[in-house]
Amino acid sequence: MDTPRIRILATGGTIAGSAGSAIERGYRPGQIGVAELLGAAETLGLDAAFAGRDIAAIGSQDIGWPQWDALHREIVAAMADDGVDGVIVTHGTDTAEETAFLLDLTLPAGKPVVLVGAMRPADAVGSDGMRNLANAVRVAGDTAAAGRGVLVVMSDQVFAAIDVRKAATGGAEAFRGFPRGPIGNVTPTSLDWFGPPDRSGRGARFAWPDALPKVAILHAYAGMDADAVGCSLGNGAAGLVLAGLGQGNAPGPVIEALAISGVPVVRSSRVDQGSVDRNLEVDDDRYGFVAARGLGPAKSRILLQVLLASGMRDPARMQEEFDRR
Numbered sequence: 380m381d382t383p384r385i386r387i388l389a390t391g392g393t394i395a396g397s398a399g400s401a402i403e404r405g406y407r408p409g410q411i412g413v414a415e416l417l418g419a420a421e422t423l424g425l426d427a428a429f430a431g432r433d434i435a436a437i438g439s440q441d442i443g444w445p446q447w448d449a450l451h452r453e454i455v456a457a458m459a460d461d462g463v464d465g466v467i468v469t470h471g472t473d474t475a476e477e478t479a480f481l482l483d484l485t486l487p488a489g490k491p492v493v494l495v496g497a498m499r500p501a502d503a504v505g506s507d508g509m510r511n512l513a514n515a516v517r518v519a520g521d522t523a524a525a526g527r528g529v530l531v532v533m534s535d536q537v538f539a540a541i542d543v544r545k546a547a548t549g550g551a552e553a554f555r556g557f558p559r560g561p562i563g564n565v566t567p568t569s570l571d572w573f574g575p576p577d578r579s580g581r582g583a584r585f586a587w588p589d590a591l592p593k594v595a596i597l598h599a600y601a602g603m604d605a606d607a608v609g610c611s612l613g614n615g616a617a618g619l620v621l622a623g624l625g626q627g628n629a630p631g632p633v634i635e636a637l638a639i640s641g642v643p644v645v646r647s648s649r650v651d652q653g654s655v656d657r658n659l660e661v662d663d664d665r666y667g668f669v670a671a672r673g674l675g676p677a678k679s680r681i682l683l684q685v686l687l688a689s690g691m692r693d694p695a696r697m698q699e700e701f702d703r704r
């Protein structure tokens with residue numbers, strides 16, 4: 380293949396983070412702009428041609444609608460540009476799963492779109508940023524990366540947006556995939572996919588919304604009372620996601636309050652692994668709840684926001700979307 384032409388959209392995060400010294404513990408994410416990032420990437424001698432754009436320079440804990448809207452617009456433009464073969468988004472790791480999944484729901488299968496981050500700042504000893512970026516270049520430049528949805532590259536592994544979660548607060552290998560683990564292994568000089576693309580030719584699942592409605596996540600715990608439900612509704616939540624116990628459970632009074640909340644309710648789990656299925660201990664049919672299946676709370680919230688933005692209200696229709704992969 381000809382030298383792949385990669386567009387890099389920078390948003391910040393630890394991959395652009397700096398402590399000012401290799402032995403400094405504290406650091407600030409989003410300190411290194413795309414020009415400097417590209418300069419560093421050029422020195423690696425990768426077989427790729429780069430162009431870049433700064434979308435934001437933030438820790439991803441601060442990401443939200445304005446950055447997502449800009450990012451989506453830039454990626455759509457890059458997909459339509461004959462001079463671009465693949466897109467890389469540099470991103471903080473804290474909310475990479477949310478951004479990746481939102482883009483996954485709203486972009487057509489076409490050119491590869493790859494999110495990449497780092498767990499150690501650029502000037503730390505053993506920084507993982509440049510290796511992850513080199514790996515992302517390898518993936519974004521591979522035509523077989525298209526048709527797999529939005530991808531996340533971390534620690535020599537490729538994850539699909541629908542599976543990926545940040546599963547550890549520290550260490551370079553902080554990302555896991557559920558229910559599928561990684562769908563490929565990557566190094567700067569190799570790329571192995573574990574199967575063929577599963578989304579080839581698919582259009583965008585949802586149109587890009589005009590805005591995302593307010594949806595709250597309620598984290599369940601032993602002894603939880605129903606206050607959180609009332610607070611969220613009082614603050615204008617248009618939907619609620621329960622980060623429930625085990626299979627999406629919560630104490631009886633919480634379930635009862637959710638049932639009469641008058642807004643769509645998705646039951647997910649605070650547990651990292653496994654799915655939440657319908658009508659196991661909670662009678663979803665009776666209460667009108669939606670079971671999150673394989674999606675964790677953060678991604679359940681994104682999907683519920685997109686469904687609400689599309690005008691959907693019927694829990695049965697919503698369940699079909701949560702059942703889809």
Ligand SMILES: NC(=O)CC[C@H](N)C(=O)O
Pocket residue numbers: 391392393394408437438439440470471472473474496497498499
């Ligand atoms: N490893 C990281 O990228 C964390 C830095 C920051 N909290 C962010 O998510 O952007």
